[in-house]
Every structure is written in C-alpha cells, then in structure tokens.
Amino acid sequence: MFAVTHLVHVEIYFILIENFCNSTIKDGFSFPRTMVGWSAYSEELCDEKTTSEASARCLNDTGSLMFGSPHKLQCEFTLIDIQENISSSPGDLLQLAVSTQILTSQPEQLSADNITTAAQIANTLLQSANITEDIAVAAVTTISQLLNASEESTQERDAVQNLTETLEMFSLDQHNNVSLVVQPNLVVQSVQVPSDSVGIQFTALTGSSGNFVANGINVNTNTSELIADKGGSTDVQIVMKFPPVLHSNNTNHSIGFVLYQNDRFFRSRAFSASSGTSRTVISANLGQVSGLHVEMLFKPTAVPNASLYDFACVSWNYTLKDWSTYGCSKVNHSEDGLRCFCNHTTNFAVLMSFRRDFKYAEALNWITILGCSMSIIGLSLTITFQIATRKSRKTNPTVLLVSVCVCLLIFTLLFMLGVDNPHKQLDKPEILEDNVLPLSDTHTERDRGPCTVVAVLLQYFLLGTFTWNTLYATHVFLMIRNSLATSPSDFTAYTVAIGWGLPAVVVALTLGISYRVDDPLGYRQEEFCWLAALDPKGNFDFKLPMFWGFLIPVAFMLIFNTVMLIYFAVTTCKTNPHLTSTRHTSMKKKFLSSFSLAVVLGLSWILGYLLLITQNETMYTILNISFCVLTTTQGLQIFILFTARTAIVKKKMSSAMNSVSSAGIPLHTRKFSLWRGKHSDQVESYTQQDTVSFPPCSSQTSNSWAAGSTCCKTSPLVL
Structure with missing residues (x-):
C-alpha cells in the first residue's frame, strides 16, 4: 500500500513538472506556460478589449510538448454573431468553435445572456454531424470555462440542462477517435x-x-x-x-x-x-x-x-x-x-x-476563572459597602457606582456559570444510515433555548455595565464643569431610565434582526453562549451581531469615557501642587485618582479592540494576556480602589488590628486606647483614599480655580 501511495505522489510530481508547454512566441503571438491538453490565450488583446486575440493548444503529438497552430479571433465577432452564423451558414465550424472558446476565456466577466448563448453554441457544436476532434475540444473547453462563470439566470438554467444531456450522449460515441x-x-x-x-x-x-x-x-x-x-x-x-x-x-x-x-x-x-x-x-x-x-x-x-x-x-x-x-x-x-x-x-x-x-483557548482558562472569582467577591463587598455606608458618607447617592457593580457582577456570574453551551456537540457525529437529502451543506442545530437566553442576558448586562460607566463619566464631567458637590436634581431619574433602558433597546434590535429558532447561530455562537462573531472560515464577520450589536455601541461609549478621563486628569493636574507634605505624595494621589476613574469606566476593554487589528503574533499574545487579566479582575480593582482604600475601611481595619494587639499584650492596652482616643476627635470623612484633596477656599486659591474649579467641593469620584 505504501508503494501505491508513493507512486501516486510520484505521478503527481511528474504531472506538475513534466507536462507543460513552456511560454513561447508562436506566429507572432505570446502564449504563457500551459498544461498539456489545455488551451492557452495570447497576451495580445483585441484593441482595447480584454479578450485575447488568439489561442493555441498545448499538444504532445510528436513526443515533445509544444503549442499547436494558433487560432485567431475575428475581434469584431460576438457570441450572438457566432450563434447566428452556426444556424445560417455552418461552414467553418472550427473557426466558430474556437472564437466561442476565446470569447468565454474570462468567464467571470460574462453576463447571464452571454453564458446562455455560449451554452447554446456548445450544445449545437457537440450535436453537429460534421464535428471533428478540434471542434470537440474547443466546445468542451468552452463548457469547462463556463463552469467558472458567476452569473446565473433561469434562461441559462435551461440551456445548461440541455448541455449536460448532450454531453452524456456525446461521451457514448467516439467521434473521429475523440x-x-x-x-x-x-x-x-x-x-x-x-x-x-x-x-x-x-x-x-x-x-x-x-x-x-x-x-x-x-x-x-x-x-x-x-x-x-x-x-x-x-x-x-x-x-x-x-x-x-x-x-x-x-x-x-x-x-x-x-x-x-x-x-x-x-x-x-x-x-x-x-x-x-x-x-x-x-x-x-x-x-x-x-x-x-x-x-x-x-x-x-x-x-x-x-x-x-x-x-x-x-x-x-x-x-x-x-x-x-x-x-x-x-x-x-x-x-x-x-x-x-x-x-x-x-x-x-x-x-x-x-x-x-469549535476550538478552545485553554491557556487563559485558569486566569479567567481566578480573575472572575476574585471579581465576584470584590463586587459583592463593594455593593454591600456602598449601600451600608451611604448615610454615613457625606456624598451623593451611590446609585451610579452600585449600578455599575450590579451589572458587572451579574455578567461575571453568568459568564462563569453559563457561558459554556451545555448542549454543544464536540464529538464527531454519527453518520446516519438513511440516505436522506440534506437541506444545506451547513448543519445547524435548532435552538434549545437556554444558551440563547444566557447570551441575551450577557449582552444586556455587559452593555448595561458600559452604559452605567458612561453615565458615571457624565456625572464626573458635570460636577467638575459646574463646580457642584451634588448632581442635578433630575440626574438620577434620567440615569436610571438610560442605564437600564438603552441596553434593552440594543438587545431587542439585535434579536429581532439576527435571531431565528432554526438558525440560532445567526445571533450567538455554538461553543459559547455569546454573540456570533466569526464566519465559517474563522474570520471576523462584520455582518454578525458581535460587531454592530456590541462592538459599535461600546466603542462610542469607550471613546466618550476616554475623553472624560483625559478631561478629568488635565483638570486635576491644575490643582495646587503643595496640598500635601510633598509634591511626590500629591502626584501619587493624582495618579491614583485618574487610575480609579479609568478602572470604573472600563477602559481596559480598549485592549480588546487592539486585538482585532493586531497582526504581530507576539504583540497579540501580550495584548491577549493583558486584556484577560485586566477585564476579569475589574471587579477586584473596583473593590480595592473604591472600598478597601476608603477611610472608613482603613479605620475599621486599624481598630481591629489594635484590638488584636491589645488582647495579645495587656500592658500596652492603655497606650493604644489613648492613641485611638486622640484621633477620635477628628471628623472622619468616609471617602476614597486615592481621591485628590482640594484646598480650602481663600482669596489665593479661588482665583486660580475660577470657571470650573472644584475648590471646597467633594471629589467628583465619590458617589
């Protein structure tokens, strides 16, 4: 068996290497390298037309490969002219057959009418009583070329049906030893x-x-x-x-x-x-x-x-x-x-x-599981903290940050528990014994329901996360721009309507346009309960809902959020650099303040867009890992920046540590108690540790903070 396979491979090799007529000039026409038995077309064209002026066939009649005598096209001829000449004066069938062959040598440019006419001409030639080997070869070559044509019409369908029947009959008879x-x-x-x-x-x-x-x-x-x-x-x-x-x-x-x-x-x-x-x-x-x-x-x-x-x-x-x-x-x-x-x-x-x-990227699986698990814990603690301390903190209502965390928490939970399609079929299917005509060359399972529901919820809550991020950025802009300690009176009502309503509208439109029960993969993927993104060849498809139902609206939100972050960072850098004991500490607070805003605005998702356009494999790997780490741990980052680093948490932790120390070393109980009492007289503001401190109002500072200053106002990051 190995020998048979080896001989087949050797045969293929000689087919590719030995059976060609090399490019040559014959009778004033230039012909390219061509397989034996095939026809070549001259590089010379008819006037300004793209049709070649002549054709020649690569032959092996004498034991050596060479082109036969060229056949020249009458450039004024059209397929309609040839059809009329065959019917009225079928004298020179060979010239008509070769002319048809040359006129159909670029089948992708043929119209449906031209294809129909060419098929009818070939059909007539094959049925002719005066057919010769050269005529038969020209007619078969024409039909071979028509198989590459792109246009199709009902009239053409009937013509090619007749042509296939004629080919069957022609193959039964050896016309002139063909x-x-x-x-x-x-x-x-x-x-x-x-x-x-x-x-x-x-x-x-x-x-x-x-x-x-x-x-x-x-x-x-x-x-x-x-x-x-x-x-x-x-x-x-x-x-x-x-x-x-x-x-x-x-x-x-x-x-x-x-x-x-x-x-x-x-x-x-x-x-x-x-x-x-x-x-x-x-x-x-x-x-x-x-x-x-x-x-x-x-x-x-x-x-x-x-x-x-x-x-x-x-x-x-x-x-x-x-x-x-x-x-x-x-x-x-x-x-x-x-x-x-x-x-x-x-x-x-x-x-x-x-x-x-369906292929799975197992390399990042553990990073995803670990990151999402930590985010779920962090988001849960953040939501609990924000709600429990909303009265003790002298800030605006926490609806924005809590809504961001709620959407992100539900999305992460759904992603962890339900993104894997439980009904996906990974094993090779068993071929049916019954000889049943399939409806399509692509098999798609009918929708069973749960996976599509999960995909809908994932799309809704992730879009909701970005929508609330954008509303958060809007709130920051309004507070800085108008020097407000609180947001406008109607702002909360508008944010609730937009934050929960806009994602619902986008999801409804996406479902209505792309979802069908008998073809759920128009909306979602099969291996994962998430929006469809790739075509059957594995390439990103801009017609699928991943692009216009998610990437496009999120892109606009990320652009807006990025502009707001830049505006916030520039405004923050204009504050007095001597607010704290050292300039280094001040710059650290400014950086942490901007970083906190970047985290809550979800700007790490910009890396996902860079993955779509990155061609370098090394850069793609780096971006992919970075994107996975930053997005899966976004909930943990929010917890650290908006909960763990707040003054109230630090005070509670300090009290707990002091209590532990006091219990362990009784002789030091009085000292620690006095130290705590000394600081308990200060007014504690339960805000983020990384927010920028603003100077007290005075004649010196108010001038520099005119028109949009945040002097004597609570940091806009605290909601």
Whole structure:
C-alpha cells in the first residue's frame, strides 16, 4: 500500500513538472506556460478589449510538448454573431468553435445572456454531424470555462440542462477517435469495453491546483472492484459491474463518462450551498441497460474549521431538475472516501453537510476563572459597602457606582456559570444510515433555548455595565464643569431610565434582526453562549451581531469615557501642587485618582479592540494576556480602589488590628486606647483614599480655580 501511495505522489510530481508547454512566441503571438491538453490565450488583446486575440493548444503529438497552430479571433465577432452564423451558414465550424472558446476565456466577466448563448453554441457544436476532434475540444473547453462563470439566470438554467444531456450522449460515441478530452473543469471519456469484461473502473485525480489533468485520469476496462484508497489519493472513483445480459451478444459496448469539477450546471432548489462549497459531479452512461450495479467513491470535501456531519448519495433527475436519492444508497464512509451504490446510470454526486469545529483557548482558562472569582467577591463587598455606608458618607447617592457593580457582577456570574453551551456537540457525529437529502451543506442545530437566553442576558448586562460607566463619566464631567458637590436634581431619574433602558433597546434590535429558532447561530455562537462573531472560515464577520450589536455601541461609549478621563486628569493636574507634605505624595494621589476613574469606566476593554487589528503574533499574545487579566479582575480593582482604600475601611481595619494587639499584650492596652482616643476627635470623612484633596477656599486659591474649579467641593469620584 505504501508503494501505491508513493507512486501516486510520484505521478503527481511528474504531472506538475513534466507536462507543460513552456511560454513561447508562436506566429507572432505570446502564449504563457500551459498544461498539456489545455488551451492557452495570447497576451495580445483585441484593441482595447480584454479578450485575447488568439489561442493555441498545448499538444504532445510528436513526443515533445509544444503549442499547436494558433487560432485567431475575428475581434469584431460576438457570441450572438457566432450563434447566428452556426444556424445560417455552418461552414467553418472550427473557426466558430474556437472564437466561442476565446470569447468565454474570462468567464467571470460574462453576463447571464452571454453564458446562455455560449451554452447554446456548445450544445449545437457537440450535436453537429460534421464535428471533428478540434471542434470537440474547443466546445468542451468552452463548457469547462463556463463552469467558472458567476452569473446565473433561469434562461441559462435551461440551456445548461440541455448541455449536460448532450454531453452524456456525446461521451457514448467516439467521434473521429475523440476518446478523451481533459480540460481544467471538465473531462469527457469514451471507452469501448470488450464483451467479456466484468466491469469498468474510472478514476480521477486532480492536480495541486484542483483542476483536472490528463495524467490524472485512468480507466480499467476489466474490473468490478473499487481500489482501496488509503489517504484519499483519488478525488472520485466509479465502478460499473455489468449484468450477465451484456455477455450474451459478444459485442463490444460503448461507455461514456463526464466529470464536472463543480456542480454549477446542477443547481439545486432542495439543497442550499450556504457556505460556498461545490461538489464534483460524475456522469456514467451505458445506454438503456437495466440491472446495473454502480459503485462510487468520493473524496470528502475539506471545509476549513468544519467536519463532516452527514452525506447523501444522489443522482440528477432531469424531470425534477434537482437531486434525488432514488435508486441510490450509502455503502460506508471513512476519512478516505464516501462510498455510494446506485442501480442506474446518470449524473451522480455526493451532497455533504458539515458542522463547524469549535476550538478552545485553554491557556487563559485558569486566569479567567481566578480573575472572575476574585471579581465576584470584590463586587459583592463593594455593593454591600456602598449601600451600608451611604448615610454615613457625606456624598451623593451611590446609585451610579452600585449600578455599575450590579451589572458587572451579574455578567461575571453568568459568564462563569453559563457561558459554556451545555448542549454543544464536540464529538464527531454519527453518520446516519438513511440516505436522506440534506437541506444545506451547513448543519445547524435548532435552538434549545437556554444558551440563547444566557447570551441575551450577557449582552444586556455587559452593555448595561458600559452604559452605567458612561453615565458615571457624565456625572464626573458635570460636577467638575459646574463646580457642584451634588448632581442635578433630575440626574438620577434620567440615569436610571438610560442605564437600564438603552441596553434593552440594543438587545431587542439585535434579536429581532439576527435571531431565528432554526438558525440560532445567526445571533450567538455554538461553543459559547455569546454573540456570533466569526464566519465559517474563522474570520471576523462584520455582518454578525458581535460587531454592530456590541462592538459599535461600546466603542462610542469607550471613546466618550476616554475623553472624560483625559478631561478629568488635565483638570486635576491644575490643582495646587503643595496640598500635601510633598509634591511626590500629591502626584501619587493624582495618579491614583485618574487610575480609579479609568478602572470604573472600563477602559481596559480598549485592549480588546487592539486585538482585532493586531497582526504581530507576539504583540497579540501580550495584548491577549493583558486584556484577560485586566477585564476579569475589574471587579477586584473596583473593590480595592473604591472600598478597601476608603477611610472608613482603613479605620475599621486599624481598630481591629489594635484590638488584636491589645488582647495579645495587656500592658500596652492603655497606650493604644489613648492613641485611638486622640484621633477620635477628628471628623472622619468616609471617602476614597486615592481621591485628590482640594484646598480650602481663600482669596489665593479661588482665583486660580475660577470657571470650573472644584475648590471646597467633594471629589467628583465619590458617589
């Protein structure tokens, strides 16, 4: 088996290296390097048009590879002109066939009408009684090129249907010894089988470019078994076992094969290729013979970030104009190939349905668990502290900070407990035994409910966190700008309406636009109960709700919060630098004040946006780790800066420590008691330790703090 595989690889090597006509100039036309059997098109163009002026075929007639005589295009010709000339004066069919081939050499630029006309011309050429080998090759080349066209219309559908039927009939007859025509997207093979043959095998192997090559086509006229294809070295195999009736008349039989590189001529209404995949189609024809046994082996299509979910063995029904499973069944499947059995001959294919593979980043898993756990504890303590001490602190109501913490706490709890989809399917699915036509090449489980609910709540509470962050920044701006110790009277009512209402509006719009019960992955991911972000190829998709339902609104909030932080930092730096005993201490307080505001405004999420645009792998790793650490510990940071460092907590901790010390050393009880009593006469303000102290009002300071000064006002960070 190793030797067989090795020979296949050697064959591919020689296909790629030896079977080319090198670029050359022939009869005044420049032709590029071309595979043997294929047609090349001149670099010279018709006037200002993009159509080549001539074509030549790479041949191996004399034992050496060289281009045949070029065929020149009459540049004034159009496909309509050619169609009219074939109907009215079919004199020079070869010139008309080659002209059609050249005019369709850039199929992506063809209109639907041009495709229809070209298909009708090729159909006429193949049915012509005066067809020659060169005409047949030109017609097959035209059809091969049409398989790469992008436009499609109803009229074209009928034209290509007739064309596929004509190709089947053409493959049965050896016109002028035209037994094999191989073009990049199409192979036509005619074979005469001896009467004593038990069966025939047709095997195709594409080159590295995915196109068909002459040396990759093989026919065995006396076998009834498929070749064991370990490693999937062939793209398609088909074996026809002959019934005993064929051996009774002692005559040779003509068999035709047509192999299509894709299924563009077999557009299905029942099967949707939503992920852009294509299917190899093979036609086998033995005429009106019953009792046939046809086995096929198709190489599974490789789809990035997806694995095979199910497949169906189908044949094309010209009456239905669609795929049908009638007369076909599955034999077995493996990584090497999908085996099918059918009891008749026609166009066959395998329709495959894929399920996305899900990859997990385990490296940051423990950081996330540890950080979120600490944040849950920190946020719970902060909420409790803010509510319990709201009366003793001479500050504004704590609704803003508490709302930020509540949203962030609920989000973190949901993230820890419910972000993993309990119904996700990680193991490879069991292929169904029934040969059932799949609806699409992408399999999506119907929504079971819980994961979508979690995704909705996560989106709501994370958007709510940023909304309250922005309201917090607005509150800081108003207090600094207007030199207020308290916020405006109606501010709280507005903040409650906006803080809890705006996220609900965004979530409702996102669900209404992107969610469907039969396709929940339009809204959320499968592996995680979070917003959908990536396309099937694993690339970020700007059409999915992660972008416009989360990143866009959060981006505006982060920009606003960043501007407010800069404004706060600049305003703070304008205060008198001699407020404390040293300038160093003052700068430390200013830094901590700005840092505290940055934490509560969630500015660490800016790193997430940098991850989307970072190309350098090292920088991406650094940003990813930093983002994970800072965002998962945001609740802990808020606790440290807004609870643990406040004067009231420090006083309680100091009292607790002194009590412990007093209990441990009784002789020192009186000293510690006197020290505490000495300081108990001072008025304690339960504010953050890291807020900036402001000078008492005086004639010297009030002038420098005119128009927006915070002199004699409580720090705006304290809510």
